[in-house]
Amino acid sequence: MELSAGKAQRHTGRHNRTLTRAGKVMREPALVFVVGGSVALLVVFLFLPLGKVLAMPGAGDWLSYFETPRFVRATLNSLFMAAISTASATILGFAFAYAVTYAEVPGSRIFRIIGLLPLMSPPFVTGLAFILLFGRRGLITWTLLGLRPDIYGWKGLWAVQTFAFFPTAYLSISSVLKAAGSNLEFAAVNVGARRWRVFRDIVLPLATPGIAGAALLVASQVLADFGNPMLIAGDFTVLATESYLELITNWSPARAAVLSAVLLVPALVVFLVQRSIVERRSFVTVTGKPIQGTRMGPVPWLKWGLTVFCLAIALFVLAIYGVVLVCAFVKTWGADFTLTAYHFVMAVIRGRELGNSLMLSAAAAAFSALFTVVLAYVVQFKQVPGKAVLDFAAVLPSAVPGTVLGIGYVLAFNSGPLAMTGTAFIIITFMIFHYMAVGYRTASGMLKQIDRGIEEASTNLGAHSLRSFWSVMLPLMKPAFTTGLLYTFIRSMNSVSGPIFLISPTWTLASVSIINLADHGYWGQASSLGVAVVGSIFVVLGVARFVLGEKVRLFEI
């Protein structure tokens, strides 16, 4: 990597020794425009809102944080919950990923699809179904098993968060496991290594950056989520819920900002730790060639164990979604199981929320994918000043909880020259900047594998940056573009914690509407909308696969 960068510099240096780095940039107006534009966008839509969150509260507001035991307790609870949920969701995600992409247990294809389901529905819906199945009078716990577990508290929340966020871990770990070279394993086996040693010394270290990345994603999502804590945590309070209630119920933006700023600290620590781990141990064996040789699968008893494990998870997921489906199409779960299309008609057909969600998410996905690909290209391939900062800014949003960024958007864009609360634009920009990290990471990972020679050849033949980018680089980066596109789309369809602060009468979203409906007791309509969201995501994925003419590369995150 370093070597090739040096080579590139020497190479271009031969063309024009006298020009400084900045001077070289100035030579290309398109590049100046792109770099300047990216910097401006990141400053306005990322750093300004975050700065507002930090700058808004006065000394008195900070004092009230430390003087309110409720807030301090919520902080400790948030940290505790994030720690245990991240650990459990990551372990579960790793085991699942190992089973379906590495050990390839029987039924892996089906397990892969089922494992994705929780990722595609707003977390709130799963929380509701969880109560109906595993509550004190749940279908499984009480009716079938006669148990009375007390789920209202940290234990119940832990279970729900583990379940809701393990797919995120599974997705990002499975992509790394897939890429990890089997040639190394093959060599290890040839020199007589046993299976356990291969796993410990080769598979696990190779997967470490992926696991760290997965843990980061899970941690920031657990920190940000307030839907499930509101529903299930009982008296156990977390920061995300508290800051939401401060803003929405008590309308005290300053205190909400304090709580958000506090929430930002653990998120950033996790982010920095993860970054240093990945940088220190980044030895993924990407050759760009298909894997050769055979993989060292686990011993048979372990393989069967993993199969049973996957089957249990799959049944659990299906049970949850079964409940949601039933809720959506019967009059009232628990009271009147007559079939009806009423909820679906009211919430989906007559409502405009699903249409809005699809439209805004699609717009955000398109812009986000394009922006991240361009940004990654500039950072990886161009000698521009401050590219380390750009790189950092592009992956930072993955660590910022949606609640924090959402409150920041309210504070930054409520009035003044940038006033745009209530518009579709503010929701779209939120989605673009909050979910850009995955697309960016994929694109820059991919660019690291592309030989600069290709672009240099094009430049040497007289093409400008823009031209080389358009006709040479862009086609090569199509897979990264697709990943960014679909990831942003799916996350935007389901995001609640940020957009809940940004919606307006004209621009309501399905994900937020689900929470409001459930809050007001319209469980059937909430479930219907949930079903519609999951269904439409699957349709879009199908269409994408058809239109983009390749395997939908969601696994390459």
Next chain:
Amino acid sequence: MRNPAVGRCIAAAIVAVMVLGLCTALAAAQGSRELVVYVTFHENEAKRLFSLFERETGIKVKYLALATGQAVARVEAEATSPQADIFLGAGAENHEAMKMKGLLAQYASPEAAKIPKAFKDKDGYWTGIYLGPVAIIVNKDRFDAECKPKNIPMPETWKDLLRPEFRGEIVMPNPQLSSTGYTFLSSYLQKYGQAEGWAFFEQLDKNVNHYTKKGLAPAQLVATGEFLIGINFLHDQLLMKKAGFNVEIIVPKGAGWEIGSVSIIKGGPNPENARKFIDFVIGQKAQQLHTDLTMRIPTRPDVELPPGVKPLTEMDIFEEFDIIKAAADKEALLNIWSKKFAR
């Protein structure tokens, strides 16, 4: 003019512009055909009211569904150039506070005469639409199976909730986070005094499984059988009964209450339409629609009540409950509450 077709086109365009201008002028002379409402009801409920209003008057309603605190903050922030005409929903204490700050306009609606004195502002700044008493909801299936064999009677008073058999089986909203919870707390303390009142909540705390973050949650949690007994507003509980759940609902003697109200925002862009809306929303037709939809008990006596609900006059609620004092005491009471009960 060499080409007659071009001439005709230009003439037609001029006529069209003139007609358009005339229409605009006429419309302006007639007054605006629009109304802006800040509403705290759920959209599903608000929309139905507004479309009925649009059908009856031809006035188009633009609305924003907000949480109470947010709506109040918004009206305050816009005091110098109000953007909305009507503030609909939220307890009367919020309207009273806005009246004191000079944010509301007076209006003596002819329809307000039909509403009992207790449910409207004496100066005509706000009018109550519905009354929500705090009530007890019991899951009947569970009660019959678990309590009847032990000869435990169905709770009828607040004190009945203190039975040790109900330990861990009661849910109520957190007064710090929900106006429902605070209404229960403040009305009880007003009725029975600080000493007796706090002693009651200390006893009750032992039976409470958890304090919910949303006012509606207890009714849902009891309806689905998760808990045996819940405390929240009557209409939230009636919705569960309407949905088909087997629940018993009790309005205990001396129950506290809220009055969901409506008021006109001073200096709003469409004052004439705002008055029309008040006439409409406290009128019989709108109140009937609202009651049928939300199970809330209307302030007008000439509205048909949800099945099984006693009229207000027959309910033995805490009539002297001073909601304005309750609002003034809020910070102090919640401070004590959080010291005693925050978990």
